[in-house]
Amino acid sequence: MTDATHGPVAELLARSHRLGADPRNTNYAGGNTSAKGTGADPVTGDEIGLLWVKGSGGDLGTLTAGGLAALRLDRLHALTGVYPGVEREDEMVAAFDYCLHGKGGAAPSIDTAMHALVDAGHVDHLHPDSGIALACAADGEALTGECFGDQVVWVPWRRPGFQLGLDIAAVKEAHPEAIGCVLGGHGITAWGTSSEECERNSLYIIRRAERFLAERGKAEPFGPPLAGYGPLPEAERRARAAALAPVVRSLASADRPQVGHFTDSETVLDFLAGTEHPRLAALGTSCPDHFLRTKVRPLVLDLPSDAPLEDAVARLRELHTAYRDEYRAYYERHASPDSPAMRGADPAIVLIPGVGMFSYGKDKQTARVAGEFYVNAINVMHGAEAVSAYSPIEESEKFRIEYWELEEAKLRRMPAPKPLATRVALITGAGSGIGKAIAQRLAAEGACVVVADLDAASGAAVAEQLGGPDKAVAVTVDVTEEAQIQAAFDAAVLAFGGVDLVVNNAGISISKPLLETTAADWDLQHGIMARGSFLVSREAARVMTQQGLGGDIVYIASKNGVFAGPNNIAYGATKADQAHQVRLLAAELGEHGIRVNGINPDGVVRGSGIFAGGWGAKRAAVYGVEEEKLGEFYAQRTLLKREVLPENVANAVFALTGGDLTHTTGLHIPVDAGVAAAFLR
Known part of the structure; x- marks a missing residue:
């Protein structure tokens, strides 16, 4: 078990908690942080170089020492000598297991190479909306240069993995003046010699990007208001959402039952009120963390806010049929013989103009987080459209992430659902x-x-x-x-x-x-x-x-x-x-x-609200027993003599x-x- 009081570990956990506590910095369970230091080899007792990095699936805001993977730096660096190339980079994830220090802690994530190979004592990889907005802008590279100058370097899109770690390590070596990079279609990475410097650099990149988007951005990134698509009054909005919820859940559960979550946040309602929302929604989300939870695109009702309820229901059913056909076609366009089977063709996000957003998952937390991720995606679209044009990664790359064998293996490791899951x-x-x-x-x-x-x-x-x-x-x-x-x-x-x-x-x-x-x-x-x-x-x-x-x-x-x-x-x-x-x-x-x-x-006496409210005393009087012995009385008149x-x-x-x-x-x-x-x- 990693010692939470060990200097670099304690600093790493504290930094992670601060970064993860602010949704402007990263999304739930998104990104990872690391620290390098030394520790004793459990066999020889010699001091060796170690890397502590957030493990697969953890959340920065609630990270504990048990959620860290601990690995030997010498073995991680040795992997560069046996790396078989980008076509086989997935094999390197299994190799991380041979680099673990002691029992290793949490399972190493796909981003471990980024943290190990970058020559810096501390590294943060985050998914802030402002950074992803630049990463997903059509001219993101030029905008990154305009925003940061030489301090932050553009790295073209590459699927997370060992090669991306090599790429970022090379960028840092070639740009000693840089404090981090913007990863095309993905997020940001920052580094520092100390935990304090690394956190300062991360926050500088995030806040500078926020200011740049606000100062340089145009008004109405989602276009002028679309007539009839504005938010309904709150009471009417909530009543309509409640009336639609069972129907929408039935559509999201055609393949397997789902739990739902509803939000009518201002961010969602403003997005759906703009003329550009159909185009932007069709482009789908971009950051890998986003579309893994939201699917590549949402289902969007294309009717005004005040359309008759029965018309909305009928149109949702039509759109659901089309959505399933389109999703199946998307799978068939990109699947290879060794791709995992299609997991289901129902939407995870359903957008209702004037009303809000329904999101779905295997449990409430998953459904809620899916909705939060789509709000992140809306923020990204807003930022990218404000300074340029939203341009997410190619559909084929999205498929490579969504049906990545490493993600499939993670799903297989999850515990079996409980009997009443999704109910x-x-x-x-x-x-x-x-x-x-x-x-x-x-x-x-x-x-x-x-x-x-x-x-x-x-x-x-x-x-x-x-x-x-x-x-x-x-x-x-x-x-x-x-x-x-x-x-x-x-x-x-x-x-x-x-x-x-x-x-x-x-x-x-x-x-x-x-x-x-x-x-x-x-x-x-x-x-x-x-x-x-x-x-x-x-x-x-x-x-x-x-x-x-x-x-x-x-x-x-x-x-x-x-x-x-x-x-x-x-x-x-x-x-x-x-x-x-x-x-x-x-x-x-x-x-x-x-x-x-x-x-x-x-005769349920103990713990019963009815008996405690006077019924017990009255029944005890009927049977001629003391009230505190009423449970015993009932038990004795049964065949099993049990209360x-x-x-x-x-x-x-x-x-x-x-x-x-x-x-x-x-x-x-x-x-x-x-x-x-x-x-x-």
């Missing part, structure tokens, strides 16, 4: 008790979770415990109010793209004898659990049918739905209502691939939705430790 779950009453346990289990199995609860504070606390907005979001909802339910689903689809799994768990319990049960008691009980479950399921079905991806609706019903107990008329009747909703909806929604099932718990806990119910939810019971719908699973009188018949 979005909305759970009512998830701020405590059974609902909280369900949220925890589904999140642990890979789902994105929407924590819906009447108590905003408890819902927010659970969402934070689950990992925050890339894992879970909280929505405040009264399930008796139609408008609040729609708002909750709108929030869900804007957060994660759609909804796949809904758990009707919200409830209260009124325990009274018949003659003491008022009409208000009856209405309150049924309003929350019978009417509320119906309203939630109706909205879930609307979203799921629009998505076309199937789905699951699970009712947390009760043993009381089939077994009559004393002093329980309102609660028991409501649970029977829920139980039959399961059967009715299973019959109706099956044609859409939506499965509807129920779970019948009994039922919230996590037992959560386990049953996962059993129904985790992928093994794909042919099961209309089922009620007892989770009651065996109450014979409640056996279904």
Whole structure:
């Protein structure tokens, strides 16, 4: 393990964190930094020259010592003597493994040669929008000279690899006055004898490029406003985005399910309002980090902001068909017999004028980062068009990056997805008790979770415990109010793209004898659990049918739905209502691939919000036991003599939705430790 306190390593980590904390300097997980120094050979104890460099896939802003690759400089330099040439440069990545120091730390990245071969104690390779704007301008070489003079040297486009490392090393040797270079179509590299000097040079290049673009740039780089394509008012924009989200997700998930992210940032809306946005979007992104996550180009809706919703949906479907055909043709134009198989033809970025951008990935973080990368690409287009013309690398080079065997090998090394990966779950009453346990289990199995609860504070606390907005979001909802339910689903689809799994768990319990049960008691009980479950399921079905991806609706019903107990008329009747909703909806929604099932718990005392709210005391009085012993009482009346806990119910939810019971719908699973009188018949 690399020692984080070792002088050069500590300096490297601190510099990386500062650079990575500012999105103007580099994108998430983009670029790499390095430091050279000495360390003890683990065998001989002799001092040897070492290189520490950010490993493959790491992020500068959160880099740790464990994310660094540690390599011997003598062996890295020796690779130049066995380098077989640019046609076989990919072989050099495997050779890096023979240069590792000790256990080596993280896997060395493709850019390791750049850091090893450049004769400088510290090297930064970054992807700032301002630097890439120069790198992707039609006359980028001339503009680089105008901006920096002899301080920064232009290096023509070359795919990252060993040869690029040799090229940059030669540039530094030939230009001793230079502090760095602009890499055509790619980014920047800077160096220094100390960590402080290297960071200063990196920031100088980035900030100088920013000023140059601002001072020399023309107004309206995206062209004058395109009539009818301006941003809709915020409320209308968000409502339209929520209405379109399930449909757009269905298009992005034709090959495999995806999680979505939505942004209506000013940058995106301004881009889509300009007359040049169709031309620029068609040119695609350029920096390798960008199009690896965004694909070579986005899908762009070519209708005005206020086009009728049904027209927008119909046109999106047409454009999606064309996009898939074009992507397949792109693959076939450039694929060789040994190219990896086509990964999928659906867009990762969908742009809706006046509304914003949807981005997609295998999980929320990937989807969000893809969107952030396209915002980077928009900034690059803005800068390049301001001083010249945006001119990304050739399509064939983009294909070489996108279907690079080294990238494919990285994908193969990724762990298998969890059972509920790409699924979005909305759970009512998830701020405590059974609902909280369900949220925890589904999140642990890979789902994105929407924590819906009447108590905003408890819902927010659970969402934070689950990992925050890339894992879970909280929505405040009264399930008796139609408008609040729609708002909750709108929030869900804007957060994660759609909804796949809904758990009707919200409830209260009124325990009274018949003659003491008022009409208000009856209405309150049924309003929350019978009417509320119906309203939630109706909205879930609307979203799921629009998505076309199937789905699951699970009712947390009760043993009381089939077994009559004393002093329980309102609660028991409501649970029977829920139980039959399961059967009715299973019959109706099956044609859409939506499965509807129920779970019948009994006596969940510990951790239960309902029992803590007074139900426990009332049920204990009915049975003549102390309230704190109610769980034991319930356990003793079961066949298994076991107390039922919230996590037992959560386990049953996962059993129904985790992928093994794909042919099961209309089922009620007892989770009651065996109450014979409640056996279904």
